[in-house]
Amino acid sequence: MALKQVIGQERALKILRRCIAKNRIAHAYLFAGEDGIGKKLTAVNFAKTLNCRNNADDSLFTAGEKEKSAVEADSCDNCSSCVKIDKRSHPDVFFIAPENGQIKVNAIRRLEESLSYKAFEGNWKIAVIDGAETLNQSAANAFLKTLEEPPGRSVLVLISSMPELVPLTVRSRCQRINFSPLPLKKMGELLEHGLSTERTP
Numbered sequence: 001m002a003l004k005q006v007i008g009q010e011r012a013l014k015i016l017r018r019c020i021a022k023n024r025i026a027h028a029y030l031f032a033g034e035d036g037i038g039k040k041l042t043a044v045n046f047a048k049t050l051n052c053r054n055n056a057d058d059s060l061f062t063a064g065e066k067e068k069s070a071v072e073a074d075s076c077d078n079c080s081s082c083v084k085i086d087k088r089s090h091p092d093v094f095f096i097a098p099e100n101g102q103i104k105v106n107a108i109r110r111l112e113e114s115l116s117y118k119a120f121e122g123n124w125k126i127a128v129i130d131g132a133e134t135l136n137q138s139a140a141n142a143f144l145k146t147l148e149e150p151p152g153r154s155v156l157v158l159i160s161s162m163p164e165l166v167p168l169t170v171r172s173r174c175q176r177i178n179f180s181p182l183p184l185k186k187m188g189e190l191l192e193h194g195l196s197t198e199r200t201p
């Protein structure tokens, strides 16, 4: 699937697409909102859009007459990059999730090492950190410098359904994007489309 198929999050998508259109991708985002409303789906499809081979040569970032297309920026959902990101096998897109209820410092150090290399295939290195409220104190401390100044062309996307529990030092270094609760009708549509199964890797 692609960004245009994320249901009920027009506001969040508009903000992200505007970042792309203006070539102002933040170092770090915090996708905040309750569980099951498409935060991770959006993060994955944001990564696909940034690295899609059909958006190569920075055409996404061409302002002026092409700005409209950047405002509608999306992935093709079909190229080798899009397919690898969907399969979680893209060498420049990293996924971190809590292990035994916590994101620990070792996971952050491994991520920082991966981000320090030049991108293998993609335009961007993207890290999706799910359950960011479970970053423990030492992991959060280790993460601060990278959050402030990630290596070139890296984007960190933190995801949390309990954003107030994300350590303040981490939260304050991210651009927060709030995701809306889904109205029941849209929930129904989602279930009908069977998209809920795509939420987990």
Ligand SMILES: [Zn+2]
Residues within 6 Å of the ligand: 051, 052, 053, 054, 075, 076, 077, 078, 079, 080, 081, 082
């Ligand atoms: Zn693609």
